Amino acid sequence: MKRVVIHSNGDQQLIYFPDFFEKSALQDLITSLNWKNNKIQVFGKIYDEPRCTAWYGEPYKYSSIEWPAQKLTPLLQSIQRQVENHAEFTFNSVLANWYRNGQDSMGWHIDNEPEMDQTCIASVTFGQKRKMCFRSKKTKEKIEIELLDRSLLLMLNFQSDWQHAIPKSRRTMTDRINLTYRRII
Ligand SMILES: O=C(O)CCC(=O)C(=O)O
Ligand SMILES: [Mn+2]
Numbered sequence: 001m002k003r004v005v006i007h008s009n010g011d012q013q014l015i016y017f018p019d020f021f022e023k024s025a026l027q028d029l030i031t032s033l034n035w036k037n038n039k040i041q042v043f044g045k046i047y048d049e050p051r052c053t054a055w056y057g058e059p060y061k062y063s064s065i066e067w068p069a070q071k072l073t074p075l076l077q078s079i080q081r082q083v084e085n086h087a088e089f090t091f092n093s094v095l096a097n098w099y100r101n102g103q104d105s106m107g108w109h110i111d112n113e114p115e116m117d118q119t120c121i122a123s124v125t126f127g128q129k130r131k132m133c134f135r136s137k138k139t140k141e142k143i144e145i146e147l148l149d150r151s152l153l154l155m156l157n158f159q160s161d162w163q164h165a166i167p168k169s170r171r172t173m174t175d176r177i178n179l180t181y182r183r184i185i
Helices: 026-032 074-087
Strands: 004-009 012-017 039-042 045-048 052-056 060-062 065-067 093-099 106-109 116-127 130-136 142-147 151-156 162-166 176-184
Touching (some): 026 074
Antiparallel strands (some): 012 151, 052 093, 060 065, 116 176, 130 142, 130 162
């Protein structure tokens, strides 16, 4: 299997597998997950979050959104097992993100909530390829990668200095589903 080291600095690593899954699970995930388009508050104003999301696993809270415990679906469990075999790490939760078009996006952030194990976050892509951007707060270094259909990106100890984002695009784009497997402690 093709394995690309995008960034490596001690135990801080970004490892990309462009062709990780044989088959795309895009349509099955669109139809089987419990999608929500949440409202978010930015500087006191309420907006629709620019994507749909679904959380499975341990109960979890981020920004103003509270997710109750919800058992992973059989499809989410089967994808998790394939990822765990490669990552040599076990996960107990997954955030699913559905970008419906080029206007759906995710702003700059770090997945550094205290209850999240930051050793390994595994990010799976099905569907439309999208650009993912990283920037280091310390060195101002930037990394851009194109996340392809059926790919896996492992972020190892990558949540302290580096922020990441999925920018909007003016190109015509169709559905992309991202699954980020995490371990909540
Ligand atoms: O859609 C992606 O690839 C990134 C998702 C992400 O950063 C997150 O869910 O925290
Ligand atoms: Mn993230």
